[in-house]
Amino acid sequence: MNQLYVQVSPNCYDWLMQKPRQQWSRSAFRTTSQSDMFVNNHCEVFNSSLGKLRDLPIITLFRELHKAIMKRIQIRRDKMANANVIICPSAQKKLTKSMHYAGNCVVTWSGGSAYSVTCTDGGHELVVDLVKRTCSCRKWDLIGLPCYHARACIALKNEPWENYIHDCYKKDTYLQLCGNTLEPIVGPEFWEETPEPKPMPPAVKIPIGRPKKKRNKKNDFPADTTNLKRTNTKVARNR
Known part of the structure; x- marks a missing residue:
């Protein structure tokens, strides 16, 4: 490779x-x-x-x-x-999408915590462990949401899928994070005077013309070789 x-x-x-x-x-x-x-x-x-x-x-x-x-x-x-949700809507969308692909998996189980999953669309064989919350594809390990291989195993076991997601995606965790409010502050007319020097603006040289507010995005995308520049471009002519 x-x-x-x-x-x-x-x-x-x-x-x-x-x-x-x-x-x-x-x-x-x-x-x-x-x-x-x-x-x-x-x-x-x-x-x-x-x-x-x-x-x-x-x-x-x-x-x-x-x-x-x-x-x-x-x-x-x-x-x-x-x-009225259990987990965040963005995580719910990912789970719904994974359930669609779970129908293409054939699960084999012998009674332990590990399952053998065969994908009918590609023939790949993976191992899913519901106790360790791991899958050979590493998707479940990385994001904390069951991949479609794990969803197929959960459906076979007939257990609530909410028991197999990470706590960071749950509604209660989200509300705990947003529960720490940001306190308001008074205006500068109520601030205490200090002997420290006041912050001065940086010495910036202002260029001529209207200032640009939009970020230059030309380096964010690969150059299109099918488009030619208007300047410094020569086109060969057939003679």
């Missing part, structure tokens, strides 16, 4: 081999975080929430950000408290 990767893109293969596998391969991820994501979506969501606050002074920015987080916690806490 490694030889195939070298043939497809030698430079990409050499670049990846210089980095720890924990940074780019799910097969080397730790199972303590209950997550298999390696993208910066959470940072992008927080970054987008600062769109209207970027141009404010540093103290005003933190004050407005404090209010925005207070409001966000309250909205999410009330929404989850009024929801």
Whole structure:
């Protein structure tokens, strides 16, 4: 398999081999975080929430950000408290999707905690342990939600699937996290005077023209080789 990767893109293969596998391969991820994501979506969501606050002074920015987080916690806490669910809706969607594929699994059991699962769509054979909450595909180990191989075993045992999900996805855990409210603070007119120097804005050289507020995303996506640039491009003509 490694030889195939070298043939497809030698430079990409050499670049990846210089980095720890924990940074780019799910097969080397730790199972303590209950997550298999390696993208910066959470940072992008927080970054987008600062769109209207970027141009404010540093103290005003933190004050407005404090209010925005207070409001966000309250909205999410009330929404989850009024929801008639056992686990979070996002986790429920993943479980519903896994149940659809569980019908393609043939489960063999001899009475212990381990099950042999054969996938009819590919012929793969895996081992699922309901007591250890592990599967050979490592999906259950990584995210804490039963994969469709485990869902097939749970259906055979005829037990509630809620007993096999991690506590971090349950409604009670979510409400406990949102139960720690963010206390409000008074305005600057009520702040105590201190002998410390006041923070000064950084020395930034403002370029000519209208400031750009949108992030440059050209490096986030691979270049399209089918499109030609308008400048410094030569097209060969048939003679």
